[in-house]
Amino acid sequence: MLELAALTAFFMLVQYMITVGILNQYYQINLTSMCINIILAVSLNLINGFTGQLSLGHAGFMAVGAYSSVVMTQMLGQPFIIGILAACLSAALAGFVIGVPTLRLRGDYLAIATLGFGEIIRVVLQNIDYIGGPAGIVGISKLTTWTWLFAGTVVSTLVIVNLINSSYGRAIISIREDEIASEVMGINTTRYKVLAFVVGALFAGFAGALYAHYFYIIKPETFSFLKSFDVLVMVVLGGLGSTTGAVIAAVFITVLTAALQTFPAVRMILYALILIIVMIYRPQGLMGNREFSLKIFG
């Protein structure tokens, strides 16, 4: 109850600050990135952290979501909610199509397949004139409001945390712990791996829709491997298998990126440094697999 009140208060406070203009454009942009990054990190963490399957193509699913939502709202004149649903469904479908054949196999096939997927989707988008080819789509209406961002972030996090705490979540974690043992326990490991992967992809698609309808323009380049890598850094930094860690790391990386906006090269060097330092001094990430307990998230 207390958490709900705190969240509501936070929402209203920010809304108020936006309305009266205390939060200027610059802060709003960063706030938006922060929310989108949280959704991306929490959903990738479900795949990489909790299920233990290495996915390197999160930006690809984001692209699928971004483009399908924009096709819905800009080209077909549908309301935003339809665009969001289309984003979630198409990204989930893409996840299903990639997940089913690769997750049957043990090993690193998923990493290879998702890496390939991320690149292929970009090339495909570049070659479809209907959606602008390499130039992308410009002039997307700004439908992503603070309400959408806030609700989207909370709902994504809640859904994933509840999934993890359900009996499905137990099965998912047991696969990461020891795939053979969980098979021996009678867990259909492929099914649960696909489930986690599809849910993760779905929320990446959702994040893509929110992104497209805030930043006015989307290009295939926006969703390159570098974006996937960004999200991966957040997950590793936060601690594989800690949702709290993913959220904290997403916030931290967003702030860092904003601070270093004028020095993009420095940012990549810093990323590499942070990763090396984390690997040496805290290989389990900031949070390990621990969580701050927030009852509303239980």
Added chain:
Amino acid sequence: MLEVKDIDVYYGAIHALKKLSITIEKGKIVTLIGANGAGKTTTLKTISGLIRPRSGSITFKNVDITRTAPEKIVAMGISQVPEGRRVFSAMTVLENLEMGAYLRRDKKEVEMDMEKVFTRFPRLKERRKQLAGTLSGGEQQMLAIGRALMAQPELLLMDEPSMGLAPLLVKEIFEIIQDINSQGTTILLVEQNAHMALSIADNAYVMETGEIVLQGTAKELMNSEEVKRAYLGG
């Protein structure tokens, strides 16, 4: 109860099991012994449905399970204590035991079985909130056995439960196996410790490079010159 008939299993080009046949009667302890790499683990994995035989058949309680999914096989009453224990190390003892009962929906009975496991292994009860990865080797083996029992198996497959344990603990584990069996669970026991295994088993099979080379009652094999020479150090 279990009838493995002429199964052939391959890993790529490696012919791991060659026309292997094993019969297990209800209520018995059957042991499968053999040197490293003979194919014992492969046999258990094939029975559990984790590996598919290229030919041959497996029937359990008169039902053909040769192509049945692993989770269905567990639900039918075959569970396994895998080689090397394989406990879920980041989960607590209690959570590990709950995983063993993952497919069961009868909450009350699951709780009763949990109590039974705790009665059998008081040390697990004391440590039920402890992370499984921090248990000693012997405790982890007990947990692996407890976890397999939580599936309410009629047939329990055990893959080298004495591996890496001190002699006193080995003795304890074998007593536990006998006790589980006396309470009605049929057991297929894979062991390197041939002497101990033969001393508690009813029937035994000896494997070499994917084939059964000897079989009989445990007593017969214990007195067989070949077994004495190759496995009992005599």
